[in-house]
Amino acid sequence: MSTxxxxxxxxxxxxxxxxxxxxxxxRVRDAVARLRPTQRPPEVVGLVAEMPMRRRIxxxxxxxxxxxxxxxxxxxxxxxxxxxEKRPNELLVLQELLDxxxxxxxxxxxxxxxDVAMExxxxxxxxxxxxAVREQTGRLSRRGNxxxxxxxxxxxxxxxxDTRGTANLLAVLEDMRPADLANALQDLPDARRNEVAAALDxxxxxxxxxxxxxxxxxxxxxxxxxxxxxxxxxEMDPDDAADLLSELTPPEQDVLLDLMQPxxxxxxxxxxxxxxxxxxxxxxxxxxxLPPDATVAEALARxxxxxxxxAVAAQVFVTRAPxxxxxxxxxxxxxxxxxxxxPPADMLGGVVVNDIDPLRPxxxxxxxxxxxxxxxxxxxxxxxxxxxxxxxxTVDDVLDHSLPxxxxxxxxxxxxxxxxxxxxxxxx
Numbered sequence: 301m302s303t304x305x306x307x308x309x310x311x312x313x314x315x316x317x318x319x320x321x322x323x324x325x326x327r328v329r330d331a332v333a334r335l336r337p338t339q340r341p342p343e344v345v346g347l348v349a350e351m352p353m354r355r356r357i358x359x360x361x362x363x364x365x366x367x368x369x370x371x372x373x374x375x376x377x378x379x380x381x382x383x384x385e386k387r388p389n390e391l392l393v394l395q396e397l398l399d400x401x402x403x404x405x406x407x408x409x410x411x412x413x414x415d416v417a418m419e420x421x422x423x424x425x426x427x428x429x430x431x432a433v434r435e436q437t438g439r440l441s442r443r444g445n446x447x448x449x450x451x452x453x454x455x456x457x458x459x460x461x462d463t464r465g466t467a468n469l470l471a472v473l474e475d476m477r478p479a480d481l482a483n484a485l486q487d488l489p490d491a492r493r494n495e496v497a498a499a500l501d502x503x504x505x506x507x508x509x510x511x512x513x514x515x516x517x518x519x520x521x522x523x524x525x526x527x528x529x530x531x532x533x534x535e536m537d538p539d540d541a542a543d544l545l546s547e548l549t550p551p552e553q554d555v556l557l558d559l560m561q562p563x564x565x566x567x568x569x570x571x572x573x574x575x576x577x578x579x580x581x582x583x584x585x586x587x588x589x590l591p592p593d594a595t596v597a598e599a600l601a602r603x604x605x606x607x608x609x610x611a612v613a614a615q616v617f618v619t620r621a622p623x624x625x626x627x628x629x630x631x632x633x634x635x636x637x638x639x640x641x642x643p644p645a646d647m648l649g650g651v652v653v654n655d656i657d658p659l660r661p662x663x664x665x666x667x668x669x670x671x672x673x674x675x676x677x678x679x680x681x682x683x684x685x686x687x688x689x690x691x692x693x694t695v696d697d698v699l700d701h702s703l704p705x706x707x708x709x710x711x712x713x714x715x716x717x718x719x720x721x722x723x724x725x726x727x728x
Contacts, residue, residue: 307367308432309393310415313472315370317349317359319377326351328372329484331393331418332358332386333428335458341451342391344418344426347372348384350480356487358384361426393428395488398468402433402456404449410436411444413457414468431457466499478504482511494523502528506535514547530559533568539584539697542571567625570690579668579682580661582701583691585625587679588616592631592649596642603636611694614678618652619689626688630658633681658683659693669698 309331317326326349333342346360349372357379365375386392393416400413411433419429431454435444451457473481473496485493485508497505497520509517509532521529521544533541533556545553545568553572557565567585574580588602603613615635620628632654642651658681659668672680672695679694 306417306419306430308415308417310398310468310472311369312347312367312372313394314475315372317347317372317374319374320365321377323377325349325374325379326357329356330395332384333391333393333418335389335391339452341427341429344393344428345390348392350483351381355381356384356483357381392487394469394472395492397431397457398472399465400456401436402431402454404433404447405453405455408455411447412436412465412468413454414446417448427451466496469496470499478507479511482508485512486516490519494520498524498528502531503535506532506540509544510536510540514544517544518547526555526559530556534560534564537584538564538567538571538586539582541568542581545572546576574661577665577701578661579659579663579665579693580690582665582668582697583661583682583693584612584697585691587612587625587681587689587692589619589623589625589627589689590616590648591621591623592618592647592652594618594648595644596639596646596648596651597644599634599639599648600636600644603639609694609696611678611696612692616648617681617689617692618648626684626686626690629687630681630683630689633679656680658689660684661690665698665701668693669702672698 312328313330315328316324317328319325328347329350330348331344332346332348333344335342344361346358347364348356349359350356359372359374359379363375364372366373391397397413397416401410402413403410413431414434415432416428417430417432418426420426429451430448431451432446432448433454434446437444473484476484485497488496493516497508500508505520509520512520521532524532533544536544545556548556557569560568571581571583571585588599588608590599590602599616603616605613613636615633616639617633618631620631622628631649632652634648634651634653638651638653656675656677659671661682661684663682668680671677672693677695679692681689682691682693684690
């Protein structure tokens with residue numbers, strides 16, 4: 301194996317995994333160590349890699365030909381695609397050891413684990429040998445000294461951890477996309493998952509909640525104090541917040557909605573009134589809306605705003621004032637490709653398209669799917685009986701509500717029919 305003899309595992313998290321042909325097949329998320337009955341340090345038996353479609357698999361250490369700061373390279377393109385499940389005598393190094401409070405002998409100095417190193421013996425066996433521990437000073441203004449000590453000198457690495465911090469685990473997870481971070485949270489024990497979720501800022505937690513199964517969303521929200529829960533709901537898109545609140549009892553919904561800012565709570569209240577499985581229940585109430593006298597240049601600037609999802613930014617809806625839903629009279633929409641072909645100074649009223657009938661809030665999901673597929677649309681307007689735009693249904697809304705209810709739940713995933721498969725150019 302062409303690799304350094306000592307590898308610090310927190311630095312390895314997120315590193316790309318490549319097959320022998322140089323094709324990326326996933327990213328490292330953790331290391332698996334096997335506990336020994338003696339006092340010897342745990343043996344590292346492999347890595348956990350995250351594959352496309354959020355599946356986590358086990359990579360045997362014997363199948364890895366090189367490890368460095370930029371890449372992990374496999375010696376084979378044939379991988380077992382069964383979802384990884386930890387065995388009773390195994391340890392997930394990053395998940396279970398980072399932020400653990402320990403003591404270093406001699407002297408019993410208290411500290412927190414910030415990293416763990418594995419080393420390769422002459423016989424090719426990898427073991428956890430060193431621990432990076434930051435001293436606990438008890439002073440908020442001063443960080444403790446960081447020391448690297450042998451595994452045998454550290455007490456508290458085994459057994460159930462006391463209440464601990466989250467800073468080092470969050471540092472490992474911070475570059476993940478919300479969907480990948482949501483996937484990582486599902487691997488954590490419930491108490492640890494709630495600790496990590498609570499440590500995220502409101503906007504980040506809102507993004508992650510939108511990617512979690514409903515039961516996990518509810519449990520994390522319930523673990524927050526009510527004011528914090530309301531703040532997180534304010535950061536969510538109204539349709540996502542409404543979906544989450546629909547899992548709660550009406551009294552719980554009312555408490556949280558009352559704690560939210562009125563301008564954030566009002567669109568959520570409106571969405572909760574619609575019948576499940578209709579356009580009103582799945583639509584976003586905040587599409588891109590401009591008046592007919594806005595220019596093409598103004599529309600292009602609006603859809604460039606980074607907080608807009610690709611599906612929402614794919615078209616501009618044109619209405620009379622007011623510009624917030626429910627708007628004035630709906631006039632039509634303009635797709636971004638049409639905007640790119642028109643002179644920047646032209647007005648939207650001259651390029652608007654209105655030859656496709658809008659949806660009604662009561663339109664059922666199968667009809668929405670059929671019409672979007674018929675016209676190759678990524679979004680459709682939803683208007684009320686007074687011809688006012690009340691929202692838009694996007695393709696991601698349709699997919700989210702057409703898939704099985706538990707599609708985000710990793711426990712509901714089934715193993716592939718042939719778990720031993722050759723990955724040929726898989727996208728990481």
